[in-house]
Amino acid sequence: MINEIFVILYGLAVIAFVAWNIKKGTFVIEPSKLIPSLIIVFVLLVVFLIFNGIPFDTAISVVGKIGAGGIMFAGVVPMIGAAVGLFRFGDEYGPNIFYARNHITGVIDTVASLVMIFGGLLIFRLDLVAVGFFFFVLIPFCGNALANAYYYSYQRRLQK
Amino acid sequence: MMDVALLTELADSVFFWGAFTFMIAVAIAGLGALRLALKGEAVTSLMGVSALTTAAGVSLYIIQIIFEVEFARDTAIALLVLGAVGTIIFARLFRMEEGE
Known part of the structure; x- marks a missing residue:
């Protein structure tokens, strides 16, 4: 029972924090302060568990899995937002809505690859990190190629 | 002294x-x-198919991690890598056919 309550509270807290960031339009806590703070909390939790008699590998695995779960909870909000955006922006907005959709699919790709990279780092799955990083490198080229193809085909249609 | 089994189950x-x-x-x-x-x-x-391959690839990778279905990882890697590369190639093709 305690597990389920902790999961619900933890998930809701992470989702609410990400939603608060998105609603504010900027970072609530600057990344230059947030990321070192999270790393310090990670290390302190591992040290706390070791001092309470937990073996080192189990302690780091437990904290890493809880962190990876938090990263996946954090990825939920942008994914749902992207889905709403894809359903919301129809053809009635004119031909330039393509670029907004391109941005939205870029958000889907970026969130997916970042979750793969950081989730993989925290659960020690380097194959996941490698694929995520390769995908992360390819995303800008994909978006640029799509926008380029649409731009030139649209100019062509205008000339016709 | 904390319970290792309880902590592992929680994580x-x-x-x-x-x-x-x-x-x-x-x-x-x-x-x-x-x-x-x-x-x-x-x-x-x-563009839609590209985003769909991303969604399918990530879902399959997660299925491999949490349910330990081994073949899902190979399919996920193929979808993620070939989906992105294929999108770039087809976009170049569309540009050459229609724009130049």
Whole structure:
């Protein structure tokens, strides 16, 4: 029972924090302060568990899995937002809505690859990190190629 | 002295439900991408299919991690890598056919 309550509270807290960031339009806590703070909390939790008699590998695995779960909870909000955006922006907005959709699919790709990279780092799955990083490198080229193809085909249609 | 089994179970539970929730969110985004893929324009369809392969690849990778289905990882890697590379190639092709 305690597990389920902790999961619900933890998930809701992470989702609410990400939603608060998105609603504010900027970072609530600057990344230059947030990321070192999270790393310090990670290390302190591992040290706390070791001092309470937990073996080192189990302690780091437990904290890493809880962190990876938090990263996946954090990825939920942008994914749902992207889905709403894809359903919301129809053809009635004119031909330039393509670029907004391109941005939205870029958000889907970026969130997916970042979750793969950081989730993989925290659960020690380097194959996941490698694929995520390769995908992360390819995303800008994909978006640029799509926008380029649409731009030139649209100019062509205008000339016709 | 803390209970190792209890802690491990808690961490597994958090990871499972985090991954499962993220998989549902990715599936919803995949539905949006599917809607985009069924639009009339060729480049728009290509963009939708690209996002759909991303959603499917990430979902399959998560399935491999939380349910330990080994073949899902190979399919996920193929979808993620070939989906991105194929999108770039087809976009170049569309540009050359229609623009130049």
